[in-house]
Amino acid sequence: MTLGAPAPGKPRKLFMFPRSDLGPTPRIAALATAVPSYDLPQAEVAARAAAMFSTTPGGFARLAPIYANAEIEHRHACAPIDWFTEPHSFGERNDLFLKNAVDLLTEAAERALEQAGLDPTDIDAIVTICSTGIATPGLEARVMERLPFRRDVERTPVFGLGCAGGVLGLARAAAMAQAKPQSRVLLLVVELCALTFRNQDRSKSNLVATALFGDGAAAAIVSCREEYADAPRLGPWGEHTWPDSLDVMGWEVADDGLKVVFSRDIPTLVREDLRPVIDAFLEKNGAALNDVAGFVCHPGGAKVIDALEDCFGLQRGDLVHARRVLREHGNMSAATVLFVLRETLDAKARGPQLMTTLGPGFTAGMMVVEAA
16 A cells, blocks of 8 residues: 555544644645855766765765765855865854855845735744754844844744754744734744865765765745634644654764764664654644655655665655655755755645654654645
8 A cells, every 4th residue: 555545544634623622723834945156066066075075984986876876966155166175264164154044044035025924023933944054143133134123023043953944943943833823923944054064084984975975945825813814723733852862963063164964874773763753743633654644854865765665665756745855955954945845845745744854962853744
């Protein structure tokens, strides 16, 4: 039996919204994405890496398949490819991060506001998700200098969720919208992963990052207001952090920037440990996996997508939107799953869609999205 289809003779069980125990129903009034202007074709990245890492212990040839196996054709970055062949200090990287993160968030926010037919003054709260640079004042405060948001807008910057931030950020925005049902909450997500590349680091984790990471941003407007009754519904949502898993993924701070950490076999963790968490989340909300019509998954990498398809009992290639976003944009950390959600909604997906993502902690984020 194909997953996502009900058992023979059993109608699909739809999530019911609103539910009294979940409060008012938050909805996505708008969802927009943005990418920087520099294009990094994977073939050119692989050629540059071959020259740069030719002295890698054991030889670069044994690591070269990483680039082909990533199933990525293009990524976008905030710097031209020559920039990555030169050494840079943490300060230089962060200056570039600040400029480009604010530019991308401003662009994504403008697009989301235009979609919703709103002015910046209509926004009551802003949630900002980012784990690839340091900003104090926060990124949303800097965006406020570009766009005329009200000066009493509530700001919530969140750092450290990594790839899980797309789903968990959407959950935080939805919870805030529920708490004040007449409010409009703007979610801003930006990750400039490519800027973390360190050309003196010969570790396998760094080489994997060069084959995967790209830059991107997304903005969503979430609200429970009645005028959005026809917009996609959000909820329920949840998360799970496994014990003794701090070493699975994250950053270490080095003198020249953030050093990527991939310390365990993430695809194996997905295959062996994710399904019980998903089943428990769905059961808690009165559903089972067969009630799910589709999946909106963060594409951490090609092998992770394979593992997710195995975890959910799907056929190879079924996660078509996740694969397309990975192929065209690479892994943009927290922003990536929102690109997948945008594609899923554009494809007119119907029925409960299960969003999933995995990030440092080691943490899974889950949320149900359903088009009206």
